[in-house]
Amino acid sequence: MYPLKFKTIYKERIWGGTKLESDFGRKLPKHKEPIGESWELSGVDGDVSVVSNGGLKGNSLNELIEIYMDELVGESVYRRFGEEFALLIKLIDANDNLSIQVHPDDELSAKRHGAFGKTEMWYVVSAEEGAQLYLGFNQEVDKAKYMEYLNRGELEKLLRSYPVKSGDVFFIPAGTIHAIGRGILIAEIQQTSDVTYRVYDFNRVDSEGKSRELHTELALDAISYEVRNDYDVTKTPVLNQEIELQSCKYFASSTLLLDGVVTQNYYNRDSFTIYICLEGEATIESSGNEAVVMRTGETVLVPASIDEVRICGSAHILTTWIPEQEG
Numbered sequence: 001m002y003p004l005k006f007k008t009i010y011k012e013r014i015w016g017g018t019k020l021e022s023d024f025g026r027k028l029p030k031h032k033e034p035i036g037e038s039w040e041l042s043g044v045d046g047d048v049s050v051v052s053n054g055g056l057k058g059n060s061l062n063e064l065i066e067i068y069m070d071e072l073v074g075e076s077v078y079r080r081f082g083e084e085f086a087l088l089i090k091l092i093d094a095n096d097n098l099s100i101q102v103h104p105d106d107e108l109s110a111k112r113h114g115a116f117g118k119t120e121m122w123y124v125v126s127a128e129e130g131a132q133l134y135l136g137f138n139q140e141v142d143k144a145k146y147m148e149y150l151n152r153g154e155l156e157k158l159l160r161s162y163p164v165k166s167g168d169v170f171f172i173p174a175g176t177i178h179a180i181g182r183g184i185l186i187a188e189i190q191q192t193s194d195v196t197y198r199v200y201d202f203n204r205v206d207s208e209g210k211s212r213e214l215h216t217e218l219a220l221d222a223i224s225y226e227v228r229n230d231y232d233v234t235k236t237p238v239l240n241q242e243i244e245l246q247s248c249k250y251f252a253s254s255t256l257l258l259d260g261v262v263t264q265n266y267y268n269r270d271s272f273t274i275y276i277c278l279e280g281e282a283t284i285e286s287s288g289n290e291a292v293v294m295r296t297g298e299t300v301l302v303p304a305s306i307d308e309v310r311i312c313g314s315a316h317i318l319t320t321w322i323p324e325q326e327g
Helices: 063-066 076-079 106-113 143-150 218-219
Strands: 009-017 035-041 087-094 100-102 118-126 132-137 157-162 168-174 178-180 184-191 197-200 244-247 251-267 275-285 292-293 300-303 308-321
Touching: 009 087, 035 251, 035 300, 087 275, 118 244, 118 275, 132 168, 168 244, 184 308, 197 218, 218 300, 251 275
Parallel strands: none
Antiparallel strands: 009 035, 035 087, 087 184, 100 178, 100 197, 118 168, 118 184, 132 157, 132 178, 244 251, 251 308, 275 292, 275 300, 275 308
16 A cells, blocks of 8 residues: 555536636646536545556556455444545636535435435635635524525525635535635535535526526425534644644544645554645655655545655645544
8 A cells, every 4th residue: 555646537517617727737628618626536436536656556446445445444434434435525616606505414315315415624725806605594594584585596695605715714514505606716525425406506507508407395404504603614824733624523634834844643543644735746755655746736545554654845735534433
């Protein structure tokens, strides 16, 4: 086992843009609709990531879990998730507003779709002036009031808006109604799920004049109508120190602003570790393995069997892993 890099999976989205090309220097594939998402690490059926470096190049993530099991993901993670990879890592380029939407929690998603729910975290990589996110409700709401505003095309008036800038971080539990506004590039960490209930899409149509499906009835029982003020989990980075951003039962995440050399000890972590390079370049060294270079926009998976890594360079890195569950 060694630090693994993967081929990118691009997704066309009606609201996509060109920031993945302009900001990260990528050559995007030919596409009919704009590229809105880059799936950096995925175990989703039909979109499973494939290794792009070293001796395991060409193997899929699911094949690696089947072969290496706890060596790759960790004993507790393997007991909990088996051969299903627990997280989906994306880059999201919102050139226009995304739909207002909600994701069901584990219980509802399992009942309806045989899938996990979707709790997620957003790290704002860049944001144009005036850009904003919509998260949760800004006032007391019940189903009747929600439907009243939705039917009038005024749902935005019920949503709490957050002006954003580079470095802002938001935690979005399943059931939170939300939307990413135009002009934002986001790194997203989420449960492995592709279940989305779209409730309002700003009356848009695609290049063929077709509007996208809405899921009004399905969303009603998925939405959490409580008013919350704890979505913003932004922390100030500290040079060469790992600063925890968020920890929940699905994932934990931290940020590392690197300038020089930092040694990361994972002897007590029974999980893989994922690095997302938000800016700059760093080299990841581990005992007995060839060094792996990680550049802006790239993601690296460090297997659970690697107990210590040495990270060298000048970079801003987002780190995530699966915390152990008590009992």
